[in-house]
Structures are given as structure tokens and as C-alpha cells.
Amino acid sequence: MWMEPMSFTSKAFLRPLDFIRLDHDRQLALSHWLTNVANSRQPKTALPEFDLVLRFLKEDMPLHHRDEEDDLYPMLRRRCHPTDQVEMILAELSQDHATEGFLRQHIIMDLAVISKGQELESAPRLFDDLRCFAEGQKRHLDWENEVVLPLADRRLTKEDLLRLGRNLALRRGMGFSI
Numbered sequence: 765m766w767m768e769p770m771s772f773t774s775k776a777f778l779r780p781l782d783f784i785r786l787d788h789d790r791q792l793a794l795s796h797w798l799t800n801v802a803n804s805r806q807p808k809t810a811l812p813e814f815d816l817v818l819r820f821l822k823e824d825m826p827l828h829h830r831d832e833e834d835d836l837y838p839m840l841r842r843r844c845h846p847t848d849q850v851e852m853i854l855a856e857l858s859q860d861h862a863t864e865g866f867l868r869q870h871i872i873m874d875l876a877v878i879s880k881g882q883e884l885e886s887a888p889r890l891f892d893d894l895r896c897f898a899e900g901q902k903r904h905l906d907w908e909n910e911v912v913l914p915l916a917d918r919r920l921t922k923e924d925l926l927r928l929g930r931n932l933a934l935r936r937g938m939g940f941s942i
Contacts, residue, residue, distance in 0.1 A: 791828070
């Protein structure tokens with residue numbers, strides 16, 4: 765199995781940047797899984813994991829993107845110094861999210877067909893999409909883990925982190941208390 769669903773308590777949101785890092789680890793594991801499926805050219809051998817993968821792609825990943833687009837990135841724009849050159853980086857990462865969303869929808873549709881036991885007419889396209897998505901994810905996560913999150917560690921205030929944690933919890937239907 766590529767990974768178990770993330771289980772967490774409301775305390776996880778007291779350290780929101782660590783929560784985001786953990787989500788990045790899950791995305792990286794997904795990228796490896798997608799690459800393996802693409803390289804095997806036998807997606808039916810991965811059927812046992814399809815439900816987890818589809819749930820992650822449909823639910824968890826869009827939540828994560830909202831965490832970043834609606835909260836983390838705007839906070840960084842407010843707190844970073846001009847010398848951090850964060851605007852250019854965040855613009856690129858936002859564009860990545862749009863591209864990932866497009867590919868993610870195609871991958872979800874194709875994996876849903878396969879999971880129902882049907883033949884996929886566009887299997888070569890699926891393998892290309894899986895590889896492209898996985899490679900893009902790895903590059904994107906490198907930027908976020910190596911540049912964005914260290915900047916967030918340095919620049920975000922305690923109040924920012926509390927707000928970020930609260931918003932992450934609310935987005936997942938969980939309570940938040942200090």
C-alpha cells in the first residue's frame with residue numbers, strides 16, 4: 765500500500781507548518797506510487813490502492829492547495845522581505861497548482877474507469893499524465909520544502925501560525941483550541 769490515510773487530532777494544527785510538511789510527505793509518496801504505476805504500464809496491478817489514491821486526489825490534495833493558496837501564501841506575501849523574492853516563487857507555485865488540478869482531474873477520471881474493471885481507451889495518455897503529474901509534484905515539493913517552508917519558519921509570527929492552524933483545522937471540520 766502506498767500509504768495509510770493521515771490520522772490526526774486537533775493538536776496537530778498547533779504546529780501547522782509541520783502539518784503541511786507531513787502532507788508534503790504524503791504527496792511525495794503518492795508521486796512515487798504514480799511513477800511506479802506509470803512505469804509498470806499495468807495499472808490493474810495497483811487496484812487495491814485505488815480507493816486511497818482517488819480519495820487523496822479528490823479530497824486531500826484540494827484541501828492542501830487551499831491551505832497554501834488561501835492562507836500560507838498570503839501570509840508569506842505580507843511577512844516576507846523584498847529580498848526574499850517570495851512573490852516570484854509563490855506565483856510559480858500557484859501556477860503549478862493550476863496545472864496539477866488539470867492533470868489531477870484527468871487522472872481521477874481514468875483511475876475511476878480502471879477501478880470499475882473497465883478498459884481504458886487512453887492508457888498511454890494516462891501513463892504520460894501520471895509521470896508528468898509525479899515529476900511536477902516532486903519539483904513543486906522541493907521548492908516548498910527547501911524555500912517556502914523555511915521562509916515561513918523565519919517570517920511568520922505566532923499569531924500567523926495560530927490563524928493558519930485554526931484555518932487548517934476548520935477546513936477539515938475539526939475544532940481548534942490552544
